[in-house]
Amino acid sequence: MITLRLHSNVIKKIILSAIKARKGEYTYEELVLDGLKILQMMRNVGCRITVEGIENLQNLKPPCVFVANHMSTLETLVLPGVIGKEFRVTFVVKESLLKYPFFGKILSALKPIPVSRKNPKEDYRVVMQEGVKRLKEGISVIVFPQATRELIFDPAKFNTLGIKLAQKASVAAVPVALRTDAWGVGRIVKDFGKIDPTKPICFFIGKPVIIEDRGVKEHLQIIEFIEASLRKCYN
Template sequence: MIIYKGARYAKKGAYTANRWIQSSLDIVSALESVGGRCHFYNLDVVKKLQSPSVFIGNHMSILETFILPCLIRPYQKVTFVVKESLMSYPVFGHVMRDRHPIVVGRSNPREDLKKVLREGAQRLGDGISIVVFPQTTRSVEFNPRQFNTLGIKLARRSQVPVVPIALKTDAWSMGKWVKDIGKIKPDKTTHICFGDPLQIQGSGKNTHRQVVAFIQSRLEAWRVSDMESGSA
């Protein structure tokens, strides 16, 4: 119902920033209404940003695409790098297109890189932050070898900070028929944590390692705490 409402506004050209934020908050409320728990950390990082930034996070489920707007958009204009297939989804596609994302096909990594660097620089120059999930596909398990440097390259070229995001969002599972949309698992706690902004130095390799280490450390800490609380 929440997505349908957003799509109706988007088709009319009336899906404002405030409505996007409210839709995102409604998703959080809906998850909590069925017993889900959501924990958000270090929101002051976003509040204190002095410039548009590149947010780089692991990609666990479609849930982060719905929740991040209410955490970022009140303080920063923002859009996403998304795969092309999302744009053709019934209902949800209208919402995504209205956000003017950077769309990549994922069949030609070189062309995707060129497009993200070109359009990303334009968005950042217009004061719009960008969320990048530099994995080949969504996964509950975080594999650093599948975590590319796309976001680092964009931030380096545009000379803006990188903000790491660690995401545990497996409360919304992957679907059997439609991969992006599966069952809600309210017994799994949702965690989203922002890391301190990082300035790119040199080639950006060290910054990439810092982003990876931050995500790994947070995911491991949540794995342990959720096992102890019975919500792993």
């Protein structure tokens, strides 16, 4: 019952926003507010939400590259709201998401960077080329270095794409650790699974890092931040 009610409300919100996006009337400020409203919906069904580290962005001049683990659909819906309107953001996304009914229209309004996930070399070229372009336009880029959503964070599957983009564009990389498995993976529709209010929702934003040399040290630093933050959320 909780799952049905929440997903119905979220889908209704997505449809209304997509209609505005199709008309070119959907603003970034509305996107941020929608993310916050969806978080409030999660609170309303009993989910405990923790957001820490927003102060790490206060003295950082946009744009930057946010490097995050990827766990569920929820972060794609709410991260702009968590980060705040001061940082206009877009995502590196699987191109098939742009074909989704309604939600694809909202994503398209963000000027995302679509990748196929079939040709790693081509995907890398697209992210570097289009990512630098977005960053030069003042748009920060959210990168999920894992190929797919994973309930368990595995550093071996966490590539250096975000680090390389930040280095190429000469901007800071900001680590983001998140736990969003309260929003489950669906059996029929993968993006809309069971809602489990007993699982906490956590967003931890780390201190910005400037990439030096090949970025090996900074990549390990981001991994350590995510692992430490997730341990805190699971305890």
